[in-house]
Amino acid sequence: MELPFAEPYKIKMIETIRMSTREERQAWIEQAGFNLFNLKSDQVFIDLLTDSGTGAMSDRQWAEIMTGDESYAGSASYYKLKSAIKEIFGFDHFLPTHQGRAAENVLFSVLVKEGDVVPGNSHFDTTKGHIEFRKAHAIDCTIDEAFDTEIDHPFKGNVDLGKLEKVFKTYPKEKISFVIVTLTCNSSGGQPVSLENLKQVSAMAKKYGALLLYDSARFAENAYFIKKREAGQQNRSIREIVADMYALADGMTMSSKKDGIVNIGGFIALKDEELLQKASVFNIMFEGFITYGGMAGRDMAALAQGLNEVCEYDYLNARIGQVAYLGQLLTSYGIPVQKPYGGHAIFIDANRVLSHLPKEHFRAQTLAVELYIEGGVRGVEIGAIMADRDPDTRENRYPALELVRLAIPRRVYTNNHMEYVAAAMANVFNRRASITSGMEIEREAPILRHFTVQMKRSVPVALMAQ
Numbered sequence: 001m002e003l004p005f006a007e008p009y010k011i012k013m014i015e016t017i018r019m020s021t022r023e024e025r026q027a028w029i030e031q032a033g034f035n036l037f038n039l040k041s042d043q044v045f046i047d048l049l050t051d052s053g054t055g056a057m058s059d060r061q062w063a064e065i066m067t068g069d070e071s072y073a074g075s076a077s078y079y080k081l082k083s084a085i086k087e088i089f090g091f092d093h094f095l096p097t098h099q100g101r102a103a104e105n106v107l108f109s110v111l112v113k114e115g116d117v118v119p120g121n122s123h124f125d126t127t128k129g130h131i132e133f134r135k136a137h138a139i140d141c142t143i144d145e146a147f148d149t150e151i152d153h154p155f156k157g158n159v160d161l162g163k164l165e166k167v168f169k170t171y172p173k174e175k176i177s178f179v180i181v182t183l184t185c186n187s188s189g190g191q192p193v194s195l196e197n198l199k200q201v202s203a204m205a206k207k208y209g210a211l212l213l214y215d216s217a218r219f220a221e222n223a224y225f226i227k228k229r230e231a232g233q234q235n236r237s238i239r240e241i242v243a244d245m246y247a248l249a250d251g252m253t254m255s256s257k258k259d260g261i262v263n264i265g266g267f268i269a270l271k272d273e274e275l276l277q278k279a280s281v282f283n284i285m286f287e288g289f290i291t292y293g294g295m296a297g298r299d300m301a302a303l304a305q306g307l308n309e310v311c312e313y314d315y316l317n318a319r320i321g322q323v324a325y326l327g328q329l330l331t332s333y334g335i336p337v338q339k340p341y342g343g344h345a346i347f348i349d350a351n352r353v354l355s356h357l358p359k360e361h362f363r364a365q366t367l368a369v370e371l372y373i374e375g376g377v378r379g380v381e382i383g384a385i386m387a388d389r390d391p392d393t394r395e396n397r398y399p400a401l402e403l404v405r406l407a408i409p410r411r412v413y414t415n416n417h418m419e420y421v422a423a424a425m426a427n428v429f430n431r432r433a434s435i436t437s438g439m440e441i442e443r444e445a446p447i448l449r450h451f452t453v454q455m456k457r458s459v460p461v462a463l464m465a466q
């Protein structure tokens with residue numbers, strides 16, 4: 001008999017999670033204004049809100065916590081992290097920051113000026129935020145295939161070289177702050193970028209004299225997909241692939257809350273010392289002295305260990321295999337999900353589940369609420385609530401896709417939990433025709449409304465027709 005898959009770790013410490021009743025959940029979600037961000041964590045049984053900062057550290061990482069060096073300047077933990085970054089990514093210079101957006105804030109303070117453009121594959125929200133805050137523009141050059149959920153393309157995070165070249169031909173060199181490639185591309189659903197594409201992007205950036213940076217939150221998951229899907233990469237180690245990827249870039253920003261497998265932290269790493277000197281000034285102003293930058297020594301030490309662990313093939317195979325397992329279960333129940341499955345999350349197509357509700361009643365939000373009521377599972381809406389209102393017309397924006405994202409924390413849940421989540425979703429899916437009422441907004445903030453919006457149930461569709 002062929003031996004089945006099993007996780008390449010065992011559990012040394014557990015945290016109890018409490019199951020609730022449907023009646024309790026119905027009351028809680030109403031009190032929360034039908035906003036899943038307003039729930040208390042103990043009102044949630046399985047929490048798939050995000051994979052950011054929610055991972056489980058290993059025994060070796062906890063050991064690093066105990067031996068971390070808390071010196072203000074020149075901490076041994078800083079040097080441990082510096083050598084891990086040099087070994088894995090090849091960069092000589094680095095600055096710690098308290099998380100990924102802080103790395104963006106520091107580095108973009110040097111590189112982004114008013115009126116600039118920053119081409120790349122679909123920029124992450126905070127990246128775009130830090131570009132637009134400086135009155136510059138992010139230009140999305142992702143391949144068209146990424147925006148069609150039906151197309152099964154292996155590298156939907158790829159940059160379209162035609163679109164990128166157009167940017168270089170339209171804007172003078174001094175207007176292009178840099179090119180940024182997000183690995184994996186979070187905004188398009190955790191989709192990877194191929195090594196071949198990185199080579200081509202790097203060559204084009206060089207040709208036009210632009211810096212190439214990677215937004216690196218899920219760099220190891222990206223390398224795993226390269227190993228699995230790209231011709232000629234099957235027999236190479238994750239570390240060899242990561243080294244090749246980063247040899248093509250001038251620098252990186254990192255949210256350590258993802259592939260650092262720590263609960264907080266981030267960093268900037270760079271090839272060029274002069275750029276580092278300039279960024280150091282902002283790091284000291286915004287984050288802290290250059291050898292801690294908003295991180296405790298123990299957290300830098302745990303991050304150094306986490307970066308090593310995330311590059312292990314067996315870990316990645318279990319991690320990405322678990323995400324795919326959830327995707328396969330949902331697919332087997334007939335539930336429409338985005339394909340191919342991403343590295344860190346599964347996206348359910350709410351437009352196809354709740355097509356009988358008008359889009360003005362927020363289909364993805366409604367589906368996420370129903371999943372919570374059904375089983376205490378918390379996902380997140382990526383749809384019209386999150387897309388917010390048009391800043392000029394103040395009209396609601398309705399994106400092409402209404403998605404419920406189920407993001408899987410690293411090393412936290414077992415495949416039994418995935419089976420539970422899929423069964424809860426299947427129950428909702430099977431009673432979808434009886435979901436006749438969606439959501440209506442009662443109160444919302446002028447910007448980033450999804451975090452605090454208050455909603456109520458909308459008038460049922462049957463009554464609307466009368």
Ligand SMILES: *Cc1c(COP(=O)(O)O)cnc(C)c1O
Nearest residue numbers: 099100101124126186215217255
């Ligand atoms: C999470 C994330 C960020 C921002 O990092 P924080 O640590 O949350 O500030 C930036 N880019 C990508 C791709 C991310 O996933």
